[in-house]
Amino acid sequence: MTSSFVTTKDGVEIFFKDWGPKDAQPIVFHHGWPLSSDDWDAQMLFFLANGYRVVAHDRRGHGRSSQVADGHTMDQYAADAFAVVETLNLRNAVHIGHSTGGGEVARYVSKHGQPAGRVAKAVLVSAVPPLMLKTDANPDGLPIDLFDGFRTSLAANRAQFFHDVPSGPFYGFNREGVTANEGVIQNWWRQGMMGSAKAHYDGIKAFSETDQTEDLKAITVPTLVLHGEDDQLVPIAQSALKSAKLLQHSKLKTYPGLSHGMLTVNADVLNADLLAFVKS
Template sequence: MSTVTTRDGVQIFYKDWGPRNAQPIMFHHGWPLSSDDWDAQMLFFLHHGFRVVAHDRRGHGRSAQVSEGHDMDHYAADAFAVVEHLNLRNAVHIGHSTGGGEVARYVAKHGQPSGRVAKAVLVSAVPPLMLKTAANPEGLPIEVFDGFRKGVADNRAQMFLDVPTGPFYGFNRPNAKVLPGVIQNWWRQGMMGSAKAHYDGIKAFSETDQTEDLKAITVPTLVLHGDDDQIVPIADSALKAVKLLRHGTLKVYPGYSHGMLTTEAATLNADLLAFVRG
């Protein structure tokens, strides 16, 4: 397997497909999945002549199941380790859900300072802040995330069936076309990872205030969100994020779910390609 070792000694698995001299696109996956969640996008962009890269976050997929470092700072630093190892330049970074938070922190703290990032995309992403606080009264109450923690601790295998069967892909909506293979693939990806990483990661994606990250981003940034996202409500995330970005563009998809990259891949891929080439 292709891996890079981070400065704190963690082995991070990555995929690197396509011509080495082509513009790179790096994909950042969501909780609790792996780089496999980007299969439809990686093949699409590969066939359009790009170099495509994706990694498994620490504790997820095929990366090392370490005890510590399950926070946005380490997530972004690990991504930078992959970028430096592969010497990626003029890269477009695309993040889904928690991966969107990772992209925001990476671009602000590593990508822009090193001059290696060209554009960014936040898809169904968690920034600026999911948790309800005094300063963020529209956020979700802590009990929602405590429920996620309880699910991971009590019966992770069952939770990782319930989430994709229900709200993640909108399969709980009336007349939804349920795709059993998609549900099974979500479960497979989740169960490859570490329960400790998944448990700690809930705090990372829900309680990390990324307002300053978004304000610091100067590269063109596309924000994509479905208005029927039951995991990361659009009012708590995309509608706020685009106002904080200096060069942000928002596109809202009526009726699309949190997992729209999979269920609506053809539409999303076309819009991503237009942004990358634009």
Template sequence: GRVAKAVLVSAVPPLMLKTETNPGGLPMEVFDGIRQGVAENRAQLFVDFPTGPFYGFNRPDAKVYPGVIQNWWRQGMMGSAKAHYDGIKAFSETDQTEDLKAITVPTLVMHGDDDQVVPIDNAGKLSVKLVQNGTLKVYQGYPHGMLTTHADVLNADLLAFVQA
């Protein structure tokens, strides 16, 4: 009763893992590879992930911000390796379909169409169909980490949604 609106930004719901009921999901091998990176060389994984797909810095025309990569590494290394390892299971294997269906407040789903980490077709486009009062805002060419790389655009859209 205290929530008036909700926003999902580059969010993983409803389910990231490929299953019989979610054929568009990603295979378990993808998440096993991330877990392996955490277990074997977390420091390098936390350089490689933001350098590549997370912020879209692997795209030919991308403007790369080394400070953003370093900050991602810093934040990651401050966390618990066990929590990171367990978190991969949580974000990849938890089916949030019923949770989304229970959301009745106006919900803005914001997703970049170049999200290489959480593909829009398996997340944003499905989530907006499941919430009861959802609006999908697609950001052309934006990556998973769009809140950092395009904060000016997203913050304006968030403010407009909250004030509407």
């Protein structure tokens, strides 16, 4: 390990940030697709100012972590997160995940965090579990054609695709009366283009086709589920409402009119609710 990287068992360098008192309770952040730990800037600064230790990493193939060809699966995402947690010896941690990062949190907590006794609470924000894809067992999911379209757009012109997503549905900037924030759009684009096209391409399968029903059922720690009611990318009825029912100790809060990217454009609202849950 260097000051900013953990090396996994398969030799991948995972970039991480670790700010704040080492004896304070750790808050660990897991970012969404195709972004990086920078997407949590507002939350990390907020919790740091409130006396917590804040940790966030770039998923393999994303941000500043190694752009390896393989391992872009929910299982490996969770294992990489555990490598960071073990290296930093984090205990009594609260794990907060957004979108694909919410899937990473669910797999991490169920397979690693709870068995190792290292997790206190979890938060799923606009998260993909239990399953996004429409299947025989999940008939109200989203069709495979939608995700195939993501792959086609990414392969054809990733730079344009990564501008169109934040300019439109991600933050709800395509809604009437909503003023787009160009800095937010450019920062999303910057984070996405830092990462690997291969990781992003494979990540679409990971976030859309991974069934995390059993992960959610296995989680015993208190879990907060937060979701915007106008989430155009991860519809609330297919994710948060189902997750809250599958979790053993869940608290659900939804936000009328808020978007998939509410943690950024509505950080003041989200931060207050996150802090209240952590302190509860």
